[in-house]
Amino acid sequence: MTASPAKEGSNLSLEQRAWGIRRNALLMGEVQGQGYIGQALGAADLLAVSYFHAMDYRPDEPEWEGRDRFYLSIGHYAIALYAAMIEAGILPETEIATYGMDDSRMPMSGMAAYTPGMEITGGSLGHGLGIAVGAALGLKRKNSASFVYNMLSDGELGEGSTWEAVMSAVQWKLDNLIAVVDFNNQQADGPSTAALATGPGTEAAKWEAFGWHAQEVDGNDIPALVAAFDAARNLPEAKPRVIICNTKMCKGIPFLEEREITHFVRVEPDEWQKALALHDTNRPD
Structure with missing residues (x-):
């Protein structure tokens, strides 16, 4: 396995970091021949902004007390978070080949006990924001x-426990809590907007009605993400903040973007190398 070209320099742009995250995810997907690659490709930009612009952490000391915490509520997005943590140097690139294997530190669903830098164990969706509320209160x-x-999913916006956590965060004036919603309009049983999520242009108003500071952005527009993350972090009011990121599944790999998108995007065995080759030709300057 060849080293990622994104590791060749230390002063990389956010676009280059997102490119590296996508490449890491594709390499892991090829190892298993499967994975939630559509979500990983779609969320790469917001993860790049999180890890290389917004957050304070020490790659070689993942339990440093002064770190910002990144809580992945969506356990099946683990491939995306591993890709970001490899890019950040929290996990070694050499472990890409172990993804999803027995005794790997990178199981297919995120588990805190296995993986340095994985703050919580994801599983039954709708619990992550409640855990984050407790952590934010403890830190305060x-x-x-x-x-x-x-980071939570649009499908989790249909979970009652999510909205209990939303109300609790306001009650405790958790201005150190930033929720990041990956809104790709897909959940296990179909489009999120066919269930309980109302869709782009309407979600922010719901959070605002509960007392949050809410922003909605194109989740694949890095300058827009930077502005939103900065505004969330620097808000002077004592209230929690949410950034709703409208992302495109399979972003960056056109032949995958163009096929019928479902919650689990199937990639044929011969398509992993095709996707990697296409991705590698589009490295940002």
């Missing part, structure tokens, strides 16, 4: 300056 009581970032 310790007078910590750290932020808690919680």
Whole structure:
């Protein structure tokens, strides 16, 4: 396995970091011949902004007390978060080949006990924001300056436990909590907007009605993401913040973008190398 060209320099742009995250995810998907690659490709830009612009952490000390926490509520997005943590140097690139294997530190669904930098175990969806609320409250009581970032899915917006956590965050004035919603309009049983999520242009108003500071952005527009993350972190009001990121499944691989998109995007065995070759020719300058 060849090393990622994204590792060749230390002063990489956010676009180059997102490119590296996508490449890491494709390499892991090829190892198993499967994985939630559509979500990983779609979320790469918001993960790049999280890890290489917004968050404070030490790659070689993942349990550093002063770190910002990144809580992945969506356990099946683990491939995306591993790809970001490999790019960030929290996990070694050499472990890509172990993805999903027995005794790997990178199981197919995220588990905190296995993986350095994986703050919580994802599983039954709808619990991540509640855990993040508890962590943010605990940090405030310790007078910590750290932020808690919680990445959750649009499908989780249909879970009652999510909205209980939304109300609790307002009650406790958790201005150190930033929720990041990956809105790709897909969940296990079809489009999220065919279930309980109302879709682009309407979700922010719901969060605002509960008392949150809400922004909605194109989740594949890095300058827009940077502005939104900065605004969330620097907001002077004592209230929690949410960034709703409208992302495109399979972003960056046109032949995958163009096929019928479902919650689990099938990639044929001969298509992994095709996707990697196409991706490698489009490295940002």
